[in-house]
Every structure is written in C-alpha cells, then in structure tokens.
Amino acid sequence: MKNLVYTMTQLSRGVLGVVLGLMLAIPVSAENLTVYTAVEAEDLKRYAAEFNKDHPDIKIRWVRDSTGIVTAKLLAEKNNPRADIIWGLAATSLMLLQSEGMLQPYAPKGLGKLDSKFRDSANPPSWTGMDAWIAAVCVNTVEAKKNNLPTPTSWMDLTDPVYKGHLVMPNPNSSGTGFLDVSSWLQIYGERGGWQFMDNLHKNIAWYTHSGSKPCKQAARGETPIGISFAFRGAKSKAAGAPLEIVLPKEGVGWDMEATAIVKGTKKLAAAQTLADWSITKKANVLYNKGYAVVAYPGVAKPVKYFPAGILEAMIDNDFEFAAVNRKRILAQWQKRYDGKSEAK
Amino acid sequence: MPESKQNFLRIDNLTKHFGEFVAVQELSLEINDGEFICFLGPSGCGKTTLLRAIAGLDPQSSGSITQAGKDISNLPPSQRDFGIVFQSYALFPNLTVFQNVAYGLENQKIPKPEIRKQVNDLLELVGMPEQTGKYPAQLSGGQQQRVALARALATSPGLLLLDEPLSALDARVRATLRLEIRSLHERLGVTTILVTHDQEEALSMADRIVVMNEGRIEQVGTPEEIYSAPASPFVADFIGVMNFLQGEVTNSGKVLIGENTLDCETANIPEGSKVRVTVRPEDILCSADDKNAANSFSVKVESVEFLGSFCRLILSGPDGFGELMTDLSTQQVHELNVTPETTFTAVFPARSLKVFPESL
Amino acid sequence: MSTADSIPASTVPARGASSVRIKLSRDDYALRTGLVVVISLLAILVVLPLYSLLSKSLEDMDGNFVGLQNFQEYFQTPALLTSITNSLSVAFFSAIIVLVLAFIYAYALTRTKMPFRLFFRGVALIPILAPSLLAAISLIYWFGTQGVLKSWLFGASIYGPIGVIMASCFWVFPHALMILITALSTADARLYEAAEALRTPKWRIFWTVTLPGAKYGILSTGFIVFTLVITDFGVPKVIGGNFNVLATDVYKQVVGQQNFEMGAVVSLVLLLPAVAAFIADRWVQSKQVALLSARAVPFQPKSEPLRDWLLFGFCATIAFIFLAMLGMAAYASFVTFWPYNLTLSLNNYDFDLMDGGGWEAYFNSIRMAIYCAVFGSGLIFFGSYLVEKARGVSWLRTILHLIAMMPLAIPGLVLGIAYIFFFNHPDNPLGFLYGTMGILVISTIVHFYTVSHLTSLTALKQLDPEFETVSLSLKTPVWRTFGKVTLPVCLPALLDVASYLFLNAMTTVAAVVFLYSPETMLASIAVLNMDDAGDIAPAAAMALMIVYTSAIFRLLHALLTRYLKRRTQVWRTR
Numbered sequence A: 001m002k003n004l005v006y007t008m009t010q011l012s013r014g015v016l017g018v019v020l021g022l023m024l025a026i027p028v029s030a031e032n033l034t035v036y037t038a039v040e041a042e043d044l045k046r047y048a049a050e051f052n053k054d055h056p057d058i059k060i061r062w063v064r065d066s067t068g069i070v071t072a073k074l075l076a077e078k079n080n081p082r083a084d085i086i087w088g089l090a091a092t093s094l095m096l097l098q099s100e101g102m103l104q105p106y107a108p109k110g111l112g113k114l115d116s117k118f119r120d121s122a123n124p125p126s127w128t129g130m131d132a133w134i135a136a137v138c139v140n141t142v143e144a145k146k147n148n149l150p151t152p153t154s155w156m157d158l159t160d161p162v163y164k165g166h167l168v169m170p171n172p173n174s175s176g177t178g179f180l181d182v183s184s185w186l187q188i189y190g191e192r193g194g195w196q197f198m199d200n201l202h203k204n205i206a207w208y209t210h211s212g213s214k215p216c217k218q219a220a221r222g223e224t225p226i227g228i229s230f231a232f233r234g235a236k237s238k239a240a241g242a243p244l245e246i247v248l249p250k251e252g253v254g255w256d257m258e259a260t261a262i263v264k265g266t267k268k269l270a271a272a273q274t275l276a277d278w279s280i281t282k283k284a285n286v287l288y289n290k291g292y293a294v295v296a297y298p299g300v301a302k303p304v305k306y307f308p309a310g311i312l313e314a315m316i317d318n319d320f321e322f323a324a325v326n327r328k329r330i331l332a333q334w335q336k337r338y339d340g341k342s343e344a345k
Numbered sequence B: 001m002p003e004s005k006q007n008f009l010r011i012d013n014l015t016k017h018f019g020e021f022v023a024v025q026e027l028s029l030e031i032n033d034g035e036f037i038c039f040l041g042p043s044g045c046g047k048t049t050l051l052r053a054i055a056g057l058d059p060q061s062s063g064s065i066t067q068a069g070k071d072i073s074n075l076p077p078s079q080r081d082f083g084i085v086f087q088s089y090a091l092f093p094n095l096t097v098f099q100n101v102a103y104g105l106e107n108q109k110i111p112k113p114e115i116r117k118q119v120n121d122l123l124e125l126v127g128m129p130e131q132t133g134k135y136p137a138q139l140s141g142g143q144q145q146r147v148a149l150a151r152a153l154a155t156s157p158g159l160l161l162l163d164e165p166l167s168a169l170d171a172r173v174r175a176t177l178r179l180e181i182r183s184l185h186e187r188l189g190v191t192t193i194l195v196t197h198d199q200e201e202a203l204s205m206a207d208r209i210v211v212m213n214e215g216r217i218e219q220v221g222t223p224e225e226i227y228s229a230p231a232s233p234f235v236a237d238f239i240g241v242m243n244f245l246q247g248e249v250t251n252s253g254k255v256l257i258g259e260n261t262l263d264c265e266t267a268n269i270p271e272g273s274k275v276r277v278t279v280r281p282e283d284i285l286c287s288a289d290d291k292n293a294a295n296s297f298s299v300k301v302e303s304v305e306f307l308g309s310f311c312r313l314i315l316s317g318p319d320g321f322g323e324l325m326t327d328l329s330t331q332q333v334h335e336l337n338v339t340p341e342t343t344f345t346a347v348f349p350a351r352s353l354k355v356f357p358e359s360l
Numbered sequence C: 001m002s003t004a005d006s007i008p009a010s011t012v013p014a015r016g017a018s019s020v021r022i023k024l025s026r027d028d029y030a031l032r033t034g035l036v037v038v039i040s041l042l043a044i045l046v047v048l049p050l051y052s053l054l055s056k057s058l059e060d061m062d063g064n065f066v067g068l069q070n071f072q073e074y075f076q077t078p079a080l081l082t083s084i085t086n087s088l089s090v091a092f093f094s095a096i097i098v099l100v101l102a103f104i105y106a107y108a109l110t111r112t113k114m115p116f117r118l119f120f121r122g123v124a125l126i127p128i129l130a131p132s133l134l135a136a137i138s139l140i141y142w143f144g145t146q147g148v149l150k151s152w153l154f155g156a157s158i159y160g161p162i163g164v165i166m167a168s169c170f171w172v173f174p175h176a177l178m179i180l181i182t183a184l185s186t187a188d189a190r191l192y193e194a195a196e197a198l199r200t201p202k203w204r205i206f207w208t209v210t211l212p213g214a215k216y217g218i219l220s221t222g223f224i225v226f227t228l229v230i231t232d233f234g235v236p237k238v239i240g241g242n243f244n245v246l247a248t249d250v251y252k253q254v255v256g257q258q259n260f261e262m263g264a265v266v267s268l269v270l271l272l273p274a275v276a277a278f279i280a281d282r283w284v285q286s287k288q289v290a291l292l293s294a295r296a297v298p299f300q301p302k303s304e305p306l307r308d309w310l311l312f313g314f315c316a317t318i319a320f321i322f323l324a325m326l327g328m329a330a331y332a333s334f335v336t337f338w339p340y341n342l343t344l345s346l347n348n349y350d351f352d353l354m355d356g357g358g359w360e361a362y363f364n365s366i367r368m369a370i371y372c373a374v375f376g377s378g379l380i381f382f383g384s385y386l387v388e389k390a391r392g393v394s395w396l397r398t399i400l401h402l403i404a405m406m407p408l409a410i411p412g413l414v415l416g417i418a419y420i421f422f423f424n425h426p427d428n429p430l431g432f433l434y435g436t437m438g439i440l441v442i443s444t445i446v447h448f449y450t451v452s453h454l455t456s457l458t459a460l461k462q463l464d465p466e467f468e469t470v471s472l473s474l475k476t477p478v479w480r481t482f483g484k485v486t487l488p489v490c491l492p493a494l495l496d497v498a499s500y501l502f503l504n505a506m507t508t509v510a511a512v513v514f515l516y517s518p519e520t521m522l523a524s525i526a527v528l529n530m531d532d533a534g535d536i537a538p539a540a541a542m543a544l545m546i547v548y549t550s551a552i553f554r555l556l557h558a559l560l561t562r563y564l565k566r567r568t569q570v571w572r573t574r
C-alpha cells in the first residue's frame, strides 16, 4: 500500500508536470496574428505555409467560418475586436465593416500593380482584393436523369415546378455565396422582380444550407440533384469524380471579391501590414489562382480544370455599392420571408 | 497524569439536543481513575450521544467535561486523550492487521523497530500474535474486534471508549471477549467506558454501572447494588426479570393488593398512595407446606417453560396479583410435581419486596 | 424527530441555544477552507455564468436593460415557436420508443437465461463511445437520398423528425438501458416466490410485481431520455433538414446570426423543460431510496426456452441494428466518393485537407479528455469528500452538494452560451481563459459534474463513517487518512469517474461548440463542421476515430481497474 501511495504521488506529479508543460507550451519566438477568413479550409494551410516561407516569424491563427458568420462575428466584436487582420472575406462584407469604421486604411506595398477593380477606390484603400468567386449551379447529371429533370439553363428555369424539392441553396444570412446570389437577382430582375423570383424559387428549395459550398457538395454526392453554389466548388467536386455539370445561368451570375483588410485597433499593426503587403504579391495571386479563375493581379490567372467556359462573360456588372449598403435590409427581408426552411445555423 | 485518583473524569450538567429533541439532559457523573464503567440503557436513551460528547465528536449543547483535572469541554477530539472502538470495528480495509495497529504510532516519530515491537506486543496482548499480515476481511468478527482494541490501545490513551463493541458478535464469541476485555482492563488499568444495551454484559464486566433512560441517569452503582436494590421501577424492570404488583398502602408496612394484604417495607410512603411492589422471580418461595407463613398465597400454575438448568413458571395468583413469574430449579419442579393446573402456596418474603410509589 | 410533541414541553430548552463551542483543530480549518474554496470555485463556474445568461436575456444589443422585450419578441416569432412544439414532440416520442425497447432489452439481460447476454450488453453500450452525430450521419447513408435502404421509408424523407427520432433513439439507448438494468437488477426474489406459490399467471406477475418494482427506474429513464433528446443539438443539426428545434435555434441565433440576446432567450426556454425533468427525476429518485432500503434476496432468473428465444430474437435485432449503424459509418468513411466511386481508400481520413481543424482537432480532443479526466476526477472527488467528511458546518456541505447537483439540470448548450457571456465579458478577470483549452476543460468538467459527484459520493458513503473518528482518536491528521485509506479504497470509483469524464469529453459537442477557438478545435466539433461543409464522409471518419479512441480507452480502463484490484486491493478478496 505504501508503494501504491508512493506510485500515485509520483504519477500525479508526473501528470501535473506534463499537463502544466502542455498548457504553457506557447511558442515564444513567433508573433501570433489572428486572421479572420472565409476562404475554403483546404486552402488555408497552403496560404499559411507559403506566407511563412517569406515570413517565418509571424504565426497565423486562423478563425474560419462562412462569410456571414465571420461578418457577424466581427460586428459582434466591434467594441472588443479579437481579429488583427481579415484575409479572404467578401468585399461586400468589408464595405459594411468599413462603413462601421472598423477597418484600418492601408496601402500595401505594390498596390499600383493591382487591377484597379480589385481595390477600395479611396486612398489609402481600406481593403484590397484577392480574387473573384462566381456563382454557378451544380447539376448532378445522374440524379437529374433519375428524376427526369431537364438541365436548367437560366435562373428562371429553376422556378419550374419540376424542380420542386430538388434544389438546395445557401442561406444568405450565413453564406457569402448565398448573399451574392440574392444580391445578383435583385440587380438582374430589379427589387420587385427579384423578390418575386425568390418567392417562386423558395417553393422549389428543399433546404437552405449554412455553408456556400455545401449545396454543390451535396449535389456531387447526389443528396440533391441541383445545388446553387459557386463555380470553383463545382470544378473541384467534378475533379474529385462527381458526375456534375456546372451551369452558368444565361441571365448572368453574381460574384464577389475576396479581399484583405486590417482591423482598426489591432495591437499588431506591423505584422498585419506585412501580411497585407504579402497578400497582393504576384506569388500570393498565383496561390489564389489554384482555386479561382479570376485574380486581382493582372496576367497571373491560368485556366482552372473543369472550370466552366465563358465565365468572365457571364459575370454580371456587379454593383458592390448597392450590395454593401443594402446588405442588412436585404438579409432581414430574406429572413422574414424564407427562414422557416433553413437548416440549423 | 490525573491529579486526584478519585476524579478522573467529571461530567457536569451535560445537556445535548438535536434540534428540539433532548438526547441527554442535565447529566452529571464522576468516574474514578482506572474504573471500568458501563453505560447501560435501552436503545436510543442517549448512551452513544454521551460517549461522543466525552470524545468531543458531537459537542454537548451545554455543561462541562473535565478529564484528568483539565477542562476539556472546548477541545477538539484530536486534542483529547482517548481511544475508541466501535461495534462496526471500523478497521481500515486496505491496511493489514499490522498496519492498522501501527496506524496511530506512525505519526509519533517513533523509530520503525520500536513500532514493530509495540505492535507485536499489543497483538500478543489481545491474543492475535500470528495474524499480522492479514487484511480485515480475512478475519472473523471477534478477531477484527481484537485488532480494533489493539489499535485503540496503541497510543496508550488515558481513557478507553467502547461503543457496543460486542453487539455484532455471536453469543459464544461475545462471552469469551467479555472476559478478555475485563482481564485486559485489569492488567492495563486504563479507565474504560463501555456502552451497552445488554444488561448481562454490564453486570458481568463493570465496576460500576450507569443506568440511563431517556437522556437521564436512573441509577449509578455496582452491579450488585443495581440488581438487588434498583432505585426505580425502570431499573428494576430493565435489569433482570421482575414481577410488578399494583397496590395501595393501607398502613405503614401494609400494602393492599386486590383483596389481600402484603407485609413489606413502605418507608415513608404516605397511606393511601398507589404503589407498585416488585419481586424477582427467584425470590418467590414455592413449597407445599408454608400455608401459614406471612405473605403466603395460593397460586395456580398456568404454564411451565423449560430453560435448561431451571424452569420458569407462569403463575396466576389471587385477584389483583395478575400473572407472576417464578423460577424453580428443574429438581424442585420434579419434587413439587409441577404441571399446569397444579396449585400450591407461594411465599413473598418481606425483605425481597420493594415498594415504589406509582408516580415514580 | 423535531416535532414538539415528542418531548414534554417543560424540558424544551430555549430554541437555538447554541452548542458549546469546540475549538477548531487544524484539520477542521483545512477542511472548511477546502469547502469554501470548492464552493467559490463552483459558484464562479456554475452560478455566475447562469446569472450572466439571465441578465443578457434582459438586455438589448448595446447592453441596455430592456426587461422582457426579448421574450416578447421571441414569442411573437412563429418560426421560433414552432421549434418548441417540434422539440417537445421529438423528445416525447423518442422517450416512449426508447423506454419500450430498452425495457425489453434490459429485461432480457437481467431476468432471463437468454444466451449471449454479455455480448448483447456490450453491443448496446457502443453508442456511448460515439458523438450523437454519428447516428445521424449513419442514417443518411442508410436512408438518405443516396441511402442503401431509402425505399424502406416509402418516400418519406429521413431529413426531418423521422431521422431525428431514429438517431436520438440510437444514441440515448445505452443511457436508458443502464438505468433500467439497475432498476431491474434490484428485484426481490421473495416476491416472485410468493407470487408463484399463489399460482399467479406469468403475465400477472409481470404486471403486479415486475413493473411496479421497476416503476421508479422507468420514470427516471423517461425523464432522462427526454432531457437528453431535447437538449441535444448534434442530431437535429445533421439530419433535421428544415425541421427546427430549440437546440438548433439556440445555435442558429448565437453562431449563425451572432444574436446573443435572442440566443440567451431561447436557451432559457430550453432550460425550462430540462429543469422540470430534473426536478421530476429527483422526486422520483427520493421515492426510490425508500423502496430499496429493505434488504432483499437477489433474484435468480430461471431458463424458459420460449420466452428466452423470443427475447433473443428481439435483442439480436437491436444489436444488429446497432452494429449496422456503426458498420455503415465505418464503411462509408473508407468509400472514396459515395455513391459514384465505391473503391475503398483512406482519402476521407486526410483531415488536414478539410474544414474542421484536421488531425490537430483529434489530438486536441485527446488532450482535453485527459485534462478532464485528471483534473475533473480530482476536483470532483475532493468536493464529494468534503461534502461527506467535513465535520460540523453542515450548511456549507449542503450548499456544496446543491451546487454540485445543479449542472445536471443545465443543458450543455445553455452552459456554453452562459460561458460566452461570462468569460467574454470585458471586465471579467478570468477573460484570459476565453478561447483557450482551459475553458473547454472547465466547461466539460462542469457539464458532467453531477453524475461524477454522485458516483464518488456513493463510494464514500460506503466507507465506515467511523474511519475519521478513529483517526481523530489516534491523532492522525485528516490528510493522512485521506491518502492512506479513503483514496486507496475509493480508487476504483475514482477511475470510473475519470473514465466517464474522458469518454464524455471525447464525444461532447454541446457546451464546447460555443467555446472552441481555431487552436482548440476538437474532434467532435470537427465532425459537426465537416458535415456542415458537406463533407459527410470525412465527418464519419472523424466520428469513427472518436469511437476507436474511446473504445481503446475503455479497454485500458478495464485493464487498469483489474490490475489495481489484483495488485492493491487484495483486501477485497477473502
């Protein structure tokens, strides 16, 4: 018994040591930068790794969620911000934050080389663009055939009752993709026509998802025949072997930019600026091009496998100003009309 | 060391309540050094409560306790000087016999070989020298209680408290241990308080018995005194077997029971008082030919109960006597040829009768 | 006992006459300090966060007091109100279904000579090793749009109440089973012998002896299943589709829309049925104690071929379903691209390429589970020791015990939200814990505090209360008795508590889903997030990693317990 007590004391001492060690084992050398993002998770590791090749002394702590969530989180933390910098959030969201006075204007080194569409027009800009992501409809050809669904060619087609219960789209409140869809429809059909269209579409929707990529992933797995999502996601799932057809509706597709901005009041301004500088380099844009056909740095973009042809022509002439200014109102309206069918979150 | 041999432990006006319930009431008691005292009383009369107050485990509500000339009323148990043994043994199940006994010695900075020697001596003392390596679960109840005793004695306490130590054991083991505890006490001379509800135990072990009832002391005395001169009907009833007769004092020395008169010592009980007269079964004399002796009455045998060396007879006496018990040796039963329905004369010797006013 | 008529009026001393004051010994000081410390700790970790939650529900976005305005708004939102009925009905039906199935199962295990009882018992406990999400994921593979057995649903969709109820029944089954086994094991054989001697028909014995005997166990099971289902949000999140329930509303409000005030309101609404069930269960338990206090002769089942084989068929079916649920998830996790490419690969285990925190999340989970097991069991055992063994100050002990009982009534989601409000408050000096592993460990320990507390309390109650008295008389300091006797004797119970905390820490989602940060992503949350991103196969893979880990841990626990019993608890054998 004595031995047992002894062993137990030793054991607990050991455990305590290990535990304290683990708890205190925060790397001391590198500076931690809290980066909020809505970029696809599978890309984040690459981004951080490439960045750290040039700046090993800055460690990135990612906070990733869907566009709407990250936006809401940033707004909620307005008085007690936890983010140092935002790298990869919809420009419309950043414009909203800008209007709340939450962004720190900064002109990253090499700003002049960027396509002028891909930056805040103010000087110095509050945000700089990275790439554009573009709405698309993912159609599972196998399931469509099974359910005798014609391949849609336009947004309007999707309101046809044959698609009832076969459509899935993201909830614009949480998903950036969802929001750019809604804002594009309001721009294409006008305010009244847009809501009218959505009323009809709503009748066909099986459920609204929390994330923008989920509808396409579900279409890829055949959980639903048709998912309203974005082009890049469709291309990826197709590359993974899914029987998908990526449709660009003929009315044109909505799109948004992913962009970078420094959060006002960050205690790590220098590190944040270093990251902002790096985020517009050619190197970074090559990285963005792995997933996005359209990037901010002219001449970098190379074709992405399975990416639908004619996408640049399909992109509507997006009025970001309209989207950003009306974002809150549109979302409230949307929630009031359709939220009952929303998937949790 | 005690200052006066007369007064090792003194309890003054001790009261203990639990909420509004009074478990011990204004109780005072003196215990001499080296004495073997039994607290005796029916279950729930406050014996354990009193014992635990002495140990400081459940402090009294009021009153004081003095041990060895020192007021210990306010001391926590750890600063008092006692060893304690419970009915449940309370041996540490994960420690061996040796470790259990050594438990109290180990924080006294005694060198290991010394501890070993003391433990072995103690186990020898309680008659268990061979079992040092066993665990409690491997011992019989009697053996466990011996170990518990050795453990309590290990720190040489000035006062040994035993709370119903034998109640969980079977009759035979109980009888042996009684003798052993008694002889242990004689050898060590440690002042001992034993709590029990078993009168036989108290009568056979104690120097003095404290009979308790409903939180009060009924009588304090040697076993002899308690048995032969009970101070109250309660004691009379509780100790041994007793016959009670309801009556009324008619004259000094005369008590009317039903239609018959008993001669007995009525002391200064006023005439006309309702009284109870007590007589022990063995004090009722039964013979065929004492018809004219004082206090002799004709009785009828209702039933005979064979109890080994003697028989207990249930008798019905004259009106007002109710049922009476008397004990006859088996031989006498044969001589008198007692069977149910037999009648004979029973004598109630005046010196064996004790009269208590009804109000007591 | 304290009724006035039990004592003659004249002897009643003035009420409140205080006891003689006994000087406190060093031990008393130590134990009382311990009590105060543990009570303060729990007050900070249980009571204050709940208070923050309550006050948050009465505030607007900018922190101004607005009274019941949020509640008014809540009750004027029809979408949210539907969730109340949805939650109640799903919980109710699950409780009924599980109760019936688990009762028959438990009956077969305890009251018959059915073969393979040990095996069936083991299989039925599988769901404990997995997060509740696993059931939902597996159901999607069985009955989803691409499900193998989709046709069995006759066109109904698994996304909705059907799926929620089915998955809930799966994961709460073992919880119900364990209570019912206990309830049915405590039968008094004498009652059955008496009934048989009176030539009572079997079915009547069942109705008049068996059922009444297990009555309280059954009621208790009902309440517990109801609470588990109504407060769980993993299942409805994954398979609920458009079917909203209270738990998912809380999540939607807080995480989806960052509307903390409304989240607070919904979680208070969720707290109500949980507290009601808790109180009802406590009441039932207090009845049960009285029932069991009489010592009974243990019941020895006799073999009865027809009944035994019927029940064998029943148990085999249930066990088969359980294995099928687990097996499907395991299989699907290896399928490269369901349903179009069924070749097996490990692609789905490449967590680092997916949303959800990668393998790091898995290792974080193990780390967190170990911390919970070590610190949690230490704290909880110490707390219950104080409740049971501190001398005097019974009011302090009662307070500690009451606080220790509270977490059982608080759903994990509610606790999680309360922690956000409390720890994320700018003025809270404990704010540094927010976003760390520390807060995950704390919230998990608190969430599972009560059951652990009761387990160690039961173990302590089995010790002779006079151990401490003897130690006092031997002038042994209390810590020495604690280390030399109390702890070693209670070691198996302590290990049980540690194991309980470990398993729950591995599988829990509810509280921690609000509290994790990117560095402290957990495996169970990764499952949730991967499913959320549409990566259902990797979600299944991660859920299975949790199952494997929990299973291995359970095995280690069993081995360690056996080893300890052999090595150090020789005294238990006679």
Ligand SMILES: Nc1ncnc2c1ncn2[C@@H]1O[C@H](COP(=O)(O)OP(=O)(O)O)[C@@H](O)[C@H]1O
Binding pocket: B018, B021, B023, B041, B042, B043, B044, B045, B046, B047, B048, B049, B050, C001
């Ligand atoms: N902790 C307590 N609270 C309330 N009543 C008590 C407590 N301990 C003892 N009592 C009551 O005090 C009376 C005396 O108890 P006790 O001293 O244990 O009797 P015994 O003479 O059998 O040892 C009993 O009626 C018992 O019910």
Ligand SMILES: [Mg+2]
Binding pocket: B047, B048, B049, B164, B195
């Ligand atoms: Mg007693």
